[in-house]
Amino acid sequence: MPRNEPGTAARPDATAPPAPTPILKILNGVHKSAVLRAGIQLHVFDALVTGPCTARTVALSIEADERATRILLDALTGIDMLDRTGNEYRLTPVSERYLVFGKDTYFGDAARIQTHDYLWEGDRRLADAVRAGGSVLASESKDEHPFWREFAQASGQFAVQGARFTAGLLGPWAVSRPELDILDLAAGSGLYGCLLAAEFPAARVTLLDWPDVLGTHRAAAQRLRVADRVTELSGDVLTAPYGGPYDLVLLNNVLHNFGERRCVELLTRAAEALKPGGRVVVQDFVPGGPDTDPEGVARIFSVLMLIITAEGQVYDGDQMQDMLAAAGLSIVSRHEAPHMPTSVLLAERVV
Ligand SMILES: C[S@@+](CC[C@H](N)C(=O)[O-])C[C@H]1O[C@@H](n2cnc3c(N)ncnc32)[C@H](O)[C@@H]1O
Structure with a gap:
């Protein structure tokens, strides 16, 4: 057998079969x-x-x-x-x-979401979900599952990063509005709305989510001194009356919970709730094409939606654009949040 010269490394044998190590x-x-x-x-x-x-x-x-x-x-x-x-x-x-x-930088709550028993139970049943075409988890109501309450309590760090980024994008536009009425749909922690209220003193925020989830924001709203500008609206985003009209409607990490038909319904309701010149913000995983998700984060996230929702999934840029267009909205601009796997789409009503 040939031996390596001293000081030279063995070259990988290009003809050798791959090892099973990645598996x-x-x-x-x-x-x-x-x-x-x-x-x-x-x-x-x-x-x-x-x-x-x-x-x-x-x-x-x-x-x-x-x-x-x-x-x-x-x-x-x-x-x-x-x-x-x-x-x-x-x-x-x-x-x-x-x-x-x-610590201010504490990120351990991510484990309360990413390794929640509900998701692990869903992972265990993934093959069944693929056969069935959607979640097979037993729960009284998949949407109102207690997982969302825990998500709201544990997702603060994610929301803070996202809200700061969104506030930066909206800055000049938001301060040019005579009023700033904001509807935060499926608000979860409510921190997106509350942090925008803290950033823009003219803002009045309405948070909508299931009754069990609503209220998670209250301590933060007090701390940020915005509680008197925050209103709660409980119910189903697809059917609850929104009130309004609003300058801004937020759909942060929401569309991936639903199938395309319901997304268009939701976006249509959001568009109809806008004042003239108002905007819809969609923050979500929006992979732009087959090579734009190199670590598979968005594609794995789509699997999480498959195991816990009836019809949810991640939508790519073209699908998002089509759903927004079907709801009478057009994309004004698209932004990639630094250090976050999600994108922000700003949209307006087509006149
Ligand atoms: C992934 S979380 C996003 C929360 C928040 N927007 C954020 O970005 O942190 C999805 C939220 O949608 C809410 N949700 C799901 N289906 C809903 C429905 N049909 N009506 C109201 N809220 C709903 C859940 O309770 C949860 O708070």
Whole structure:
């Protein structure tokens, strides 16, 4: 067998069959998520905030078994959420910034959404959903499922980033309006509407969502001193009277919950609720074509909608444009939010 010259690396054999490593990596992904979720749930990262600790100290702090804690800490080290030197574990720059509870930068709530039992139950039944053509999860009403209440409570960090970006886009237009009445449809945390109210003193915001979800925003509205400019409207976005008219209607992360026919109904209702010159904001996953979702984020998200909704999915740019046009709206501009996988479409009524 030929030997490598000293100092030269072995060249990969182009004729060798591929190894199954990518398959194992993907199949292991769910276990990595479980490890991170447990670390967050058990407050492992909070236990290490004062500096390096042994597994025994962490176990005492989180009130867990020492051997099992060591196994978890080693696994967290294996996925780069902790470092280990000798018998001591410590936070990495990422976990120190994003996984210590109470910090402004805390991002651990993402696990309450991404690894929610409801989604994992849906993942378990994905093959059934593909056969059936939509969610097969049993629940009294899929739309009003308690998952949305937890989503509203845990999605604040995402909403803050999105709302800041939207406020920046709307700035000159919003301040040129004599009034700024905003309808935030399927508002979830309500933070989009509340943060726009904080940004634009003339804004009056109406938040619409299911009765169980509405109200999540109240503490934030007090903190932002906008509570007196926020109104709540509970009900189904597809049938509840909207009141109005409005200068701005927000559809943030909503259309992917519905099939095309319902999206057009919803967009038509949004368009009809606008004042002259008013705008609709659609923020959503909007992949522009087959090569514009390199990490598959939007396509995996579409699968999540398949497992938890009857007809929802991610729509690409052409589909969005067609649905907006069918509702009498045309896209004024499209914007890609930095550090976010979603896009923002600003649309106006076709006159
Ligand atoms: C993905 S969340 C988006 C929340 C918020 N707009 C945001 O971007 O953070 C979808 C929201 O739609 C609401 N929703 C879904 N179907 C609805 C319906 N038919 N009527 C009212 N709200 C609905 C859910 O309760 C949830 O708050």
